Amino acid sequence: xxxxxxxxxxGSGQRLSRxxxxxxxxxxxxxxxxxxxxxxxxxxxxxxxxxxxPATARQFPEPTTVPLDGDVDPLIRMQxxxxxxxxxxxxxxxxxxxxxxxxxxxxxxxxxxxxxxxKLPPGVVYRPVVQEEFGEYPNVQLRYFPRPCMQCDExxxxxxxxxxxxxxxxxxxxxxxxxxxxxxxYCVVACPYGARTSDFGLDYSxxxxxxxxxxxxxxxxxxxxxxRANHGSPVGNARKCQFCLHRLEEGMxxxxxxxxxxxxxxxxxxxxxxxxxxxxxREPNQIRLLEEHGTxxxxxxxx
Numbered sequence: 213x214x215x216x217x218x219x220x221x222x223g224s225g226q227r228l229s230r231x232x233x234x235x236x237x238x239x240x241x242x243x244x245x246x247x248x249x250x251x252x253x254x255x256x257x258x259x260x261x262x263x264x265x266p267a268t269a270r271q272f273p274e275p276t277t278v279p280l281d282g283d284v285d286p287l288i289r290m291q292x293x294x295x296x297x298x299x300x301x302x303x304x305x306x307x308x309x310x311x312x313x314x315x316x317x318x319x320x321x322x323x324x325x326x327x328x329x330x331k332l333p334p335g336v337v338y339r340p341v342v343q344e345e346f347g348e349y350p351n352v353q354l355r356y357f358p359r360p361c362m363q364c365d366e367x368x369x370x371x372x373x374x375x376x377x378x379x380x381x382x383x384x385x386x387x388x389x390x391x392x393x394x395x396x397x398y399c400v401v402a403c404p405y406g407a408r409t410s411d412f413g414l415d416y417s418x419x420x421x422x423x424x425x426x427x428x429x430x431x432x433x434x435x436x437x438x439x440r441a442n443h444g445s446p447v448g449n450a451r452k453c454q455f456c457l458h459r460l461e462e463g464m465x466x467x468x469x470x471x472x473x474x475x476x477x478x479x480x481x482x483x484x485x486x487x488x489x490x491x492x493x494r495e496p497n498q499i500r501l502l503e504e505h506g507t508x509x510x511x512x513x514x515x
Contacts, residue, residue: 297481315476325471362509369399
């Protein structure tokens, strides 16, 4: 009767003692621990600084068929403002958004355009439109507040991240590193605006025979290609509006700005006093949401 501690390895015909088994299990545990440790070390290591300086400036050609003087469409003027801003190093830009609630009709075109641009799955919305009722009966009115990320100057989401996966860029945009994010959702809880959501890997075609082709397309946030098809990043990550940075780098305005049918959203460089967004930011009838939290939001509203 063979000893219980010794058995025949069916694959190789070699005898394995209990000591061999214990040693093998220990080595396997060490390997797993080392693998986890290497990933953890990579994620908590200091994040590389954003590139700055003249190399970050971008030059885009002036349009030859669109007049830039006189009473031009706000989009045309903001495009010119964007070209002027992108010609400067990134640290000299200060991206800002002003939303005129008097023009917003609550059509949700910006919300849908954002979903299409960023290939957002179910449950992930970067720019919802919040409806507010004000006045007294019978003089009751509705007011709409599109709510992108506020890109706060004092963002409460940044210091709570245990792996430095979210930070404030030199141009003021609060970004997320999907490769570093561990999906703890501390930042989701910390944001007083509810501007962050989690990607749980859901698809609109869940429960149907096959996914739709558009669901397998990568998105290009932060200038990279992200593929959710095999549950890769940003599945499991915190996600948020980033002012369509990938579009800005190509000389295009954020998708929500270009899609607004009422021209209610103004975007540009607050460091440029001649920009349209700076003009709107100087108007007296503006508010910022939850300023009492000390977040210093970069998105303001005209009321």
